[in-house]
Structures are given as C-alpha cells and as structure tokens.
Amino acid sequence: MSVAARAPAAAARRRGATTTRAVILAGGRGTRLAPFTSVLPKPLMPIGDRSILEIVVEQLRHCGITDITFCVGYLSHLIQAVFGNGADRDVAITYVREDGALGTAGPLRLVDGLNETFIVMNGDVLTHLDYGELLDHHRGSGNVVTIATQRRTIALDYGVLRLAPRDDRGAQVTGFDEKPEIHSPVSMGIYVIEPAALEYVPSDGYFDFPNLVDALLGADEQVGAFLYEGLWLDIGRHEEFERANELWAANGNGHENGR
Numbered sequence: 001m002s003v004a005a006r007a008p009a010a011a012a013r014r015r016g017a018t019t020t021r022a023v024i025l026a027g028g029r030g031t032r033l034a035p036f037t038s039v040l041p042k043p044l045m046p047i048g049d050r051s052i053l054e055i056v057v058e059q060l061r062h063c064g065i066t067d068i069t070f071c072v073g074y075l076s077h078l079i080q081a082v083f084g085n086g087a088d089r090d091v092a093i094t095y096v097r098e099d100g101a102l103g104t105a106g107p108l109r110l111v112d113g114l115n116e117t118f119i120v121m122n123g124d125v126l127t128h129l130d131y132g133e134l135l136d137h138h139r140g141s142g143n144v145v146t147i148a149t150q151r152r153t154i155a156l157d158y159g160v161l162r163l164a165p166r167d168d169r170g171a172q173v174t175g176f177d178e179k180p181e182i183h184s185p186v187s188m189g190i191y192v193i194e195p196a197a198l199e200y201v202p203s204d205g206y207f208d209f210p211n212l213v214d215a216l217l218g219a220d221e222q223v224g225a226f227l228y229e230g231l232w233l234d235i236g237r238h239e240e241f242e243r244a245n246e247l248w249a250a251n252g253n254g255h256e257n258g259r
Helices: 003-014 052-062 076-083 106-110 131-139 195-200 209-218 238-251
Strands: 021-026 067-072 092-097 118-122 125-127 145-155 159-165 171-178 181-193 223-227 232-234
Touching: 021 052, 021 106, 052 076, 052 125, 067 076, 076 092, 092 106, 118 131, 125 181, 131 145, 131 181, 131 223, 145 209, 181 195, 181 223, 195 209, 209 223, 232 238
Parallel strands: 021 067, 021 118, 067 092, 145 223
Antiparallel strands: 118 181, 125 232, 145 181, 159 171
16 A cells, blocks of 8 residues: 555544545546547546556545546546446446536536535546545534635736726726736635535536535535645646656655655
8 A cells, every 4th residue: 555545544544434425527528638638538647557547546445435436428438447346446436427518516416326425526636635634624614515725826927917997998007017926725626515515506507616616605505625735736737747747656656755
C-alpha cells in the first residue's frame, strides 16, 4: 500500500467512512488535454504506471469507500473494460451513462439509491485529501453540501484597468495593473452532499454544480467549504498533468521527495 493511501486509511476507518458512497464524474471529453483524449477518456490518462482513475479508486478504497458509481459518457466502453464491476479491486462499481451533456450536477439524477450522505468528485482530480476528515467535518457542520476548497493564485495575462465612468463611450483611468494576480478560494471538484440537495437538481437538462449551489443558497440552505492546503492537481490542465507524472513516476505515491 502506498504512503498516499495508507496515511488517511486508518483515520477514515476510525471515523466510519466505510458507509459512504462515492459518485465519480467520468463522462467528459477532456478537450483541454487534446490530442491525447482523442483515443483515451481523460480519467484513463496515465500517471506513472497507472491511470488517474485507478489512483482515485485505490485512494477511496483505502479510506473505506467501496461503493462507487461512475457517471460515464465519452469512450465509456474503455472505462468499463478497465474496471468491470470492481471486484478485482475490492470495490463495487456501477455505471450510469450520460447520453448527452448533462453538466457536473445533472448526472446525479441518473444515480439510484443516493439516500445517505455521499461524495461526488471529478474523475480527473489527484489529491492527498483525507476523505475521512472531509466527511467528519461535513457531518458536524449542518451543511447540505460541503465543497472541498483550496486557495489558489490566478495570474491574468492582461494589463487590467481600473475605470471611473465618464460618459457613454469614455471612462477615466484611475489605475493600471500589469498582469495582476488574484488570490481566491476555488473548488477542488470534490463535494460531500446530503440527499436533500438532490431536490434542487431539475429532472432534465444541463445543470452544473454552480447552478446547484445557487439554487441551494436561494432556498436558504447551508453550503459550506472545507479548506485544504495539501496536494491537489487538476489533471485537465497540461502543466498539472505533467507535474502529476513527475511526482508519481518518482516514487509511486505523489509525495514530494517520496514523503
């Protein structure tokens, strides 16, 4: 067992994470990683000697989460060929197929049996997040949805003007920032959700997680964030895909210097 999987495992089992179900969104076309994703779905892109999705499933299993549903679409037959029903990985895997683009929250209406607290996550996320700790925080928070969150610095490629309106076509320049950086908390693409939140997912059409959060907030439901400062890589970005391969190829667990 890798260090990445072993460390969260004992803590997660102590907190009873074994009863939690995970839904993994694995149906996208992965256009940001083209042309590689013309032949492979993004979750099957290789990281070291395994695919992204194999690492994610292993991490969930070692946290005691063994009931997993894949929401699939693009090149879904390849994902099913690799994972089957999950028995050889000591998990139980089921599939729901998106016949059209449903967004990031829309596929949840296709998944049967979401009647207890569950995790939803993108299938292209690599992290050392302790899922047991995330669940423990959620269960004590009163949130209907908890979003795993990380602070990121976003660099803009443009000079940004600060303007004061003057007339219909003109404005007074009050400042000029050359390629500024924005520091902001961002969603990691990992959510803990209560079944009650599903009442706000419409019965058809395209529906993203930001739409769900807006609907929940509009109904005065409580949505919270869990701040995480450790490793998190969005493999849809070329530079983070390359970094993940460097980390996992070096030591097999994604930790810097093998730690």
